[in-house]
Amino acid sequence: MRPVQQARPEIWRVDPEHPDSEAIARAAEVIRRGGLVAFPTETVYGLGGDALNPEAVARIFEAKGRPAHDPIIVHVAEAKDLNSVAQEVPSVAWRLVEAFWPGPLTLVLRRADKVPLVVTAGGETVAVRCPAHPVALALIRAAGTPIAAPSANRFGHTSPTTAQHVLDDLDGRFDLLLDGGPTPVGVESTVLDLTGEVPTILRPGGLPREALEAVLGKVAVRERQPKGEEPLPSPGLLDRHYAPHAELWLFMGPPDEVLAAMRREARLAREAGKRVGLLVADEDVERVADGEGLVKSVGPAGDLEAVARRLFAALRALDAQQPDIILARDFPPAGLGLAVHDRLVRAADRIVRVASKERKDLTTN
Ligand code: TXA
Ligand code: MG
Numbered sequence: 352m353r354p355v356q357q358a359r360p361e362i363w364r365v366d367p368e369h370p371d372s373e374a375i376a377r378a379a380e381v382i383r384r385g386g387l388v389a390f391p392t393e394t395v396y397g398l399g400g401d402a403l404n405p406e407a408v409a410r411i412f413e414a415k416g417r418p419a420h421d422p423i424i425v426h427v428a429e430a431k432d433l434n435s436v437a438q439e440v441p442s443v444a445w446r447l448v449e450a451f452w453p454g455p456l457t458l459v460l461r462r463a464d465k466v467p468l469v470v471t472a473g474g475e476t477v478a479v480r481c482p483a484h485p486v487a488l489a490l491i492r493a494a495g496t497p498i499a500a501p502s503a504n505r506f507g508h509t510s511p512t513t514a515q516h517v518l519d520d521l522d523g524r525f526d527l528l529l530d531g532g533p534t535p536v537g538v539e540s541t542v543l544d545l546t547g548e549v550p551t552i553l554r555p556g557g558l559p560r561e562a563l564e565a566v567l568g569k570v571a572v573r574e575r576q577p578k579g580e581e582p583l584p585s586p587g588l589l590d591r592h593y594a595p596h597a598e599l600w601l602f603m604g605p606p607d608e609v610l611a612a613m614r615r616e617a618r619l620a621r622e623a624g625k626r627v628g629l630l631v632a633d634e635d636v637e638r639v640a641d642g643e644g645l646v647k648s649v650g651p652a653g654d655l656e657a658v659a660r661r662l663f664a665a666l667r668a669l670d671a672q673q674p675d676i677i678l679a680r681d682f683p684p685a686g687l688g689l690a691v692h693d694r695l696v697r698a699a700d701r702i703v704r705v706a707s708k709e710r711k712d713l714t715t716n
Pocket of ligand 1: 392396397398421457459471477478480500502503538539541542553554
């Protein structure tokens, strides 16, 4: 295997709707000879390799610094290809495929024998999706093989929604980059496990839970945090992921109280000599900004599609200014807000629950 650190990737800028066939042919050739291609999907950029070539898949893990126990999604270009990478596909899967593919829905099913165990982290299930992006679809078709691709970031870091984000994290660690501009959805796909008794969302994402429920009836969501007013487990127990480099505190509760608490904590942090970044919605900017500090808005709080699209870029932009701490507001967990909320919780070092009744903060440590 070649060393991880290698030459800079070939970079091809492509029209996201009508990608240049020469660029696609070149990228497909890289995939076929076992190389790695970073490419846009409708959710985030992926770092792809031939899913049926164990050495190519091993290179993906190495490039990202991803632990071998974390399985990778297999991307296909046609719904019928589901049958080639999964087996015993239940009828409910076909109903979902019919309704939502291509699109930001990943299905966890039983692995077909030809999918190497390195893809599934040794497990007997495989995650499969068909991305709704002309560049991704053209690449998979031209390569003539399913493409294994995690998000194209260093393991644990914020996912990339632009080609520049990919280079910021992985330059020198892969072979070719298809730059198709910013990704339209901005959060990763919804991962739905169909191997258990009830369909269960393992990761909320770009396809809202409500859309799944319209087809399936009730859907379970794997809990990542205690419910209700209980404080969350200590930050060390949170699965920190999707995270910027700066420490991140997430403020939850009624918006007015949240903004007041953020303003207060920002002042205290500055008094302690810290550089503070604030992640807010458009309507909050005037209320938290006091002439100092770095403020980044992710859009109007009521437009959760815009918030999802801009979230990761905003976190990266704040991070680039090297704050010591980022204070972020939470968003309502409905529609795409559930994915936004999930990513913020997982990026957080500390959760600050602002209780409206007692008018005081409940923090976790
Ligand atoms: O939108 C997306 O899903 C993007 C684009 C590139 O397609 N991909 C992505 O991949 O976010 P990654 O590797 O960053 O996240 C995949 C998630 C991980 O949480 C992984 O544990 C889970 O899917 N996963 C993959 N295979 C699985 C399996 N067989 N069973 C359960 N979870 C699985
Ligand atoms: Mg990822």
